[in-house]
Structures are given as C-alpha cells and as structure tokens.
Amino acid sequence: MSIADRLVRPDLKGLPPVDLAGAPVPGTVRLDANENPFEPLAGGKTINRYPEPQPAALRRRMADLYGVDDARLWVSRGSDDAIDLLCRAFLRPGEDRILVIEPTFSAYAQFARIQGARVDSIRMDAAYRFDADAVIEAAKDGIAPKLLFVCTPNNPTGSPVDPADVRKIAAALPDTLVIADEAYGEFADTPSLAGETGTIENLVVLRTLSKAYGLAGARIGCAIAGPDINGWMARVSPPYPLPGPSIDAAMKSLAPERMPVHRQRVEQLLADRQRLAALLRDADEVQALYEGGNFIFIEVDDPADLAKRLAAAAVKVRFRPKAAPGGVRITIGTPAENRAMLAVFGISESEKPRRRAAITRDTKETQIAIEVDLDAPEPKRVIDTGIGFFDHMLDQVASHGGFALTLSCTGDTHIDPHHTIEDVALALGSALDQALGDRAGIGRFGFALPMDETRAEVLVDLSGRPYAKFDGDFASDKLGDYPTEMTPHIFRSLADSMRAAIHVTVDGENDHHKVEASFKAFGRALRQGLATGGGGGIPSTKGML
Ligand SMILES: *Cc1c(COP(=O)(O)O)cnc(C)c1O
Numbered sequence: 001m002s003i004a005d006r007l008v009r010p011d012l013k014g015l016p017p018v019d020l021a022g023a024p025v026p027g028t029v030r031l032d033a034n035e036n037p038f039e040p041l042a043g044g045k046t047i048n049r050y051p052e053p054q055p056a057a058l059r060r061r062m063a064d065l066y067g068v069d070d071a072r073l074w075v076s077r078g079s080d081d082a083i084d085l086l087c088r089a090f091l092r093p094g095e096d097r098i099l100v101i102e103p104t105f106s107a108y109a110q111f112a113r114i115q116g117a118r119v120d121s122i123r124m125d126a127a128y129r130f131d132a133d134a135v136i137e138a139a140k141d142g143i144a145p146k147l148l149f150v151c152t153p154n155n156p157t158g159s160p161v162d163p164a165d166v167r168k169i170a171a172a173l174p175d176t177l178v179i180a181d182e183a184y185g186e187f188a189d190t191p192s193l194a195g196e197t198g199t200i201e202n203l204v205v206l207r208t209l210s211k212a213y214g215l216a217g218a219r220i221g222c223a224i225a226g227p228d229i230n231g232w233m234a235r236v237s238p239p240y241p242l243p244g245p246s247i248d249a250a251m252k253s254l255a256p257e258r259m260p261v262h263r264q265r266v267e268q269l270l271a272d273r274q275r276l277a278a279l280l281r282d283a284d285e286v287q288a289l290y291e292g293g294n295f296i297f298i299e300v301d302d303p304a305d306l307a308k309r310l311a312a313a314a315v316k317v318r319f320r321p322k323a324a325p326g327g328v329r330i331t332i333g334t335p336a337e338n339r340a341m342l343a344v345f346g347i348s349e350s351e352k353p354r355r356r357a358a359i360t361r362d363t364k365e366t367q368i369a370i371e372v373d374l375d376a377p378e379p380k381r382v383i384d385t386g387i388g389f390f391d392h393m394l395d396q397v398a399s400h401g402g403f404a405l406t407l408s409c410t411g412d413t414h415i416d417p418h419h420t421i422e423d424v425a426l427a428l429g430s431a432l433d434q435a436l437g438d439r440a441g442i443g444r445f446g447f448a449l450p451m452d453e454t455r456a457e458v459l460v461d462l463s464g465r466p467y468a469k470f471d472g473d474f475a476s477d478k479l480g481d482y483p484t485e486m487t488p489h490i491f492r493s494l495a496d497s498m499r500a501a502i503h504v505t506v507d508g509e510n511d512h513h514k515v516e517a518s519f520k521a522f523g524r525a526l527r528q529g530l531a532t533g534g535g536g537g538i539p540s541t542k543g544m545l
Helices: 003-007 056-066 078-090 107-114 132-140 163-172 194-198 227-236 244-253 256-281 303-312 335-344 388-401 418-436 486-498 511-530
Strands: 073-076 097-102 118-123 147-151 177-181 203-208 221-224 286-292 295-300 318-320 324-331 356-362 366-373 381-384 404-411 444-451 454-461 467-471 501-507
Touching: 003 227, 056 073, 056 203, 056 221, 056 244, 073 078, 073 227, 078 107, 078 147, 078 177, 078 203, 078 221, 078 227, 097 107, 097 132, 107 118, 107 147, 118 132, 132 147, 132 163, 147 163, 163 177, 194 203, 221 227, 244 256, 256 286, 256 295, 256 335, 256 356, 256 366, 256 381, 256 404, 303 324, 303 335, 356 418, 366 418, 381 388, 388 404, 388 418, 388 511, 404 418, 418 486, 444 511, 454 511, 467 486, 486 501, 486 511, 501 511
Parallel strands: 097 118, 097 147, 147 177, 177 203, 381 404, 467 501
Antiparallel strands: 073 221, 203 221, 286 295, 295 324, 318 324, 356 366, 366 404, 444 454, 454 501
C-alpha cells in the first residue's frame, strides 16, 4: 500500500478518484455544467465557463519550471491551499498530530487546528539553527506525526535547511509526510528537493508563484508529490479551485522568454536585501539580524516602541509576538518603500537611489518585458527579441549607453519583424523615460563616431519634448532578418517614448557599418546624457524637462 493510502483519513477511503480530464475539445457543445453561454460583461472571453480543474498547459509549464513530471504536480490556489488540502486529506480531528519547527510559517498550525488535529512544535535554538536530530527525536516521542512541515528557506528567519537534513528526516520517519515548503526557493542557493519526490515516497515539496514571480494576487502554487498523495489532495479540493484569469496571468508571466526578467528581479531583490541588511545591522536597536528569501528578520529590544513608530510612518512589517517575541520580519520593497522603512530606524541612505524602471507591454502582436537600471554598478545585458541583428543593435545601445538592460520580446516575427522592432523601441524608450524620473542632473549631448569608411553623428537632447531627425540611406533592404528601413523608424519611436530630441546623421558605404555606427553613437550620446555628474540640477532655464 502506498504511503498516501496508509496515512489518509480512513473515513475518506470511499471517495472515488477525481477525473482530471483537461480542457474540452474545441467544437464540443458544452451543455453539461449549467454555465451561462454569453460572453461575460467583464472583458475576459472565457470566464463564463468553469476553468479546467487542473489547467493542463500551466501544469506542464510549472512541472517544467520545477524539473518534474507533470503527473507529480498538483496546481493549487496558492501553496496555502496545498497546505490546507494536505491537512484535510490526512488529519483526523482529535486523533492525529503535526509537527512544526518554530518560529515558522503560521499557516501549518492554523490549518491543522481548523482540521481538529493537534499541533506539536519544537523550537529552533537562539540562533535559529535547524537541528534534524532534535526534529526526529520530537517526532518519535509519541504517535508518528502525520505531517511534518519544514520551511526552507524558513519564514521568518530566512535560513535554508540543508536538503541532506530533509532526506535524513524523511528516512527516519516512514509514517510521516515530510513537507518541504520552498516558497522562497528562488532566492536561495540551496537546490530544490522537487526532483526527489520521485524517489522519497514520503516527501512533498510546495512551490508558489506568489513570491519570486510576483503573482500573490493570482493565488497559484503547487504541491509536488507522488500521484497517490496528489490523488487524495484532489479528492478533498473544491472542483474548480483556480480562477481562469489567474491561470492566464500565470501562463503569461511564466513564458520562457520572460524568465531573464524574473531572474533579474530576484537578483535585484537579493542585492537590495544585502544592502538594507548592512544598514539595519548598524542600528542601535537591532540586536540580531537574519536574512533570507525576499526579507530580513531582526530582533529588537522594544518591539512595542518600534511598532508605534512604524504605525506613525504608515509602514507595515510583520511581528510574531508569540512565535518570535522581539522578532520583526521586513519584506524588501521598492526603493521608495525601503527608504520609508529605513527612516523609521533613523537611517537615511547616503547613496542616491538607483534610477531603475520595469515595463511590460502586451498586445496581440508583441509581448515585451523590459528592465533598465541606469546606475547599475556592473551593468548586465540580457536581450532577446527573436531578431538577431536587432538584438546586436540594442546591445550596442545599452553597452555604449552604460546601462543595464534586460529585454525580452515574443512577437509575430513569423509574419514580419516590423511589429517587434517598433514595439520594442517604444517600450525601451518608455522604460528609459520612466527611469529618468524628474531628469535631475541629466544633459544634452552628442557623439560622432567613425567606423571604417562610415561616419555617424548622433545628437540627443533629453528635453522632455520628442523630435526625431534621420539623415542617411541604405542600399540593401535587409541585414540578416533586420529590415534597414526600420532604422529611422526606431529612432523616431525612441524619441517619442523617451521624450527626447534625437538627430542622426550617417554617411558611408557599408550598410552594416552605417546601422551599427548609428546605434553605437546613439548609445554614446545617451551615456553622456544619462550621466548625473552635472551638478544635480535640472538642465533647463525652465526648471523642468
Ligand atoms: C507566502 C508563503 C506561502 C504561501 O504562498 P501562497 O502560494 O501565496 O499561498 C507558503 N509558505 C510560506 C513559507 C510562505 O512564506
């Protein structure tokens, strides 16, 4: 008998397995579910229909993301829902118990208690270290806990649990489901245990799109476990747990070409976490500091006083007065949010905030995600538009412009590169415009550049007023998959969305040189324009740009 069948609540054994048939075949006449046949008056085309109980495409995508077979993955309404389903399937009121390692995520105890089960806990030591032997000892003291939750990295203390410890616990406790909650896995170096659910029968791994993928509002997570365990979770789940718009949002966000942007954001949060941790560590009232995930955990002498000051500044953080008295969990936010939090500790950053912007732009023709960081200490470039030569040109702009650029676009390039090139230029211009903010300290510049026989001159005025002028022509229609006629068009799109005047003059023999020299010179002129060395004021007699 499988572990799931051994541990499941005996009173559920009569429930038949849930049929997880996928989406109905197109052309099916759907008169089976008492849906309303009309298009809803809410925009979404298909939300008059019930969603797939387990959305097949999203399930495959998430399985791919976590490196497991999709049969092992149960998509849940956030991983909270997966925790609840495990409690409902396996815990008998008044008889079963779970074990948690405090301080940890409060939902484990909460759902178990709602189910009427007993919650036993052991505490980590004063430095919040995880002790696998102590966990095993506590589990063996009394009836085997049905569920044992291991949060890694742990919320709220940030510490990851060594996968070897989880294996050891699972091996020592064959009558317990060991649940590794990897809600913050993307922020840690520790490898995921997801792949090991195939070999360790009593291991369940939880993942979520709420944290690293920024989809907390969509409520999408998953449990990765043997099919028998998932089968019992399915039986106690409501029939259509996942809202259609959430499924769509998750599919969009997890498109493979968006992954570089996700990775860039995780890196940014980690860098911010490190910087904020260093600042907070120096605050007198901070007695101890731990970091992990997208948060920092501090211990203070007088949490009540801190709470008062936070409330006065309208800054919310998380206190855990019972599980971790004196402990405060602080999420890494936007630069402005982080500054507001630091101010409560009397810290003002001497460093100027970096000028960054993130943009997504979705139309029927193109889906674009862009991040720019004008002040990145080591500007990185990850660019993928599907048009090789254009990627190369954008790389020139960012590299000579001296800014970090993560840019991905999925476009209808099978029809024509036109939409992709134009929309990317517009979106990049908007991102630069946004990052420039009030344009304090920026200037008006030009750059002339020779490239063998070619000479390109670009003048840029980041004036707030769009104007584009292009003087030059090309003998050939195409360079690889890039139409040369798009070149003036790109500068116009950039000028419009960046709100800048851009004048390009290019002259020479070789079209490749002429296009490349134009983008290089543009990048160079931009680098001077973006630089904030110029005294900090707004470079206009009008006082605004
Ligand atoms: C945030 C969090 C979750 C819940 O995630 P959802 O998918 O949004 O329900 C689960 N576990 C831990 C440890 C968390 O911090």
